[in-house]
Structure formats: C-alpha cells, structure tokens
Amino acid sequence: MNTVTRPATAYTPRPITPDALARLRHVDDAGRPRVPYVDHEGGSPLRCCLRPVAPGERVALVSYAPLRRWAAGTGATPGAYDEQGPVFIHADPCEGPAPERAGYPFSRAGALRTVRRYDAEGHIVGGRLLEIPRDEARGFDATFDEAFADPRVALVHVRAVEYGCFHFEVRRPA
Secondary structure, eight states: OOOOOOOOOSSOOBOOOHHHHHHHTTBOTTSOBOOOEEESSOOSEETTTTEEOOTTEEEEEEEEOHHHHHHHHHTOOOGGGOOOEEEEEESSOOOOSOTTOOSOTTOOTTOEEEEEEEOTTSOEEEEEEEEOOSSHHHHHHHHHHHHHTSTTOOEEEEEETTTOOEEEEEEOOO
C-alpha cells in the first residue's frame, strides 16, 4: 500500500458525528432505510472516515442534511438553506478518521470545490469556487482564512462541484 504523506492543516475537517452516523445507519435524513452493499471497486468518499472507500468495504449511500444536523445542536434556523444530499458512509460502525491523517480529505490538485459560508443562523453569507492548487493544504488554508475573515461566518461546507456532494465541514476556530 502506498502511503501519501500530507502536510498538517490550519483547520480541522469534521466528519459526520458518531451520533448522526448511528441514526443514518438505520434511517437517513430523507426518511429512507439504509441499503448496505459491498463496494468492489472502492474510491468513493466516506464521510465517516474522511477517506476513500477501500475495495471490498461494506458501505451505504444515504441522504444527509449537514446544516440541519448542525442547526439542531446550535438552535440555528437555516430555513430554505437546509438541504440534503447523498453521502457514502460505512454500513456498520467504524473508527472514524485515522488520528495520523493529515491534509484535507478528498483533496486532489486541479479538482473543483465549492466552499459555502454560513452564519450563526445557518444562512449562506457567501462562497467561492476553489480549484485545488498543487499545494493542496495551503490552498484550503487560504480559502478558510478568507472565509473566517468575515466575522459573520460560523462554519464552512466544502462540496464537490461535479455532483454537489458534501465533503466536509470546517467551523470557526475557537
């Protein structure tokens, strides 16, 4: 197995929480039961571990509402900004992201990401398109620096442009 050494990051990418995963492994945020399967090819982004699926892993594709989940814990009222979409998770409980993992997940130079900024009420207060540069960590760090320079920004969601899939969340540093 090739191990890629990734640089440390200035911000912490957040996976789906264990409590949310426990619920998603029964019924997703669209009210549908999960349908586990074995992914023989691998490569899809796991939001529970913030890494690609390894060939042969048992996974599920579920509907996930990240802003709704965040709002439930903060009392925010995102209104129409509450959206849900497909994400891959392990079908069974897992260890989550590896503690030694460095770099931003699902990061590949040249890939396009949308970086959406949300205020404390869960309303969009801006965003941008990011073409991930060769120095991936530095590119994301600069993008998050720019986002959090706006004092209204409470959290940021990173999504794939091609499918609109939620990749990960970054919250305002304490």
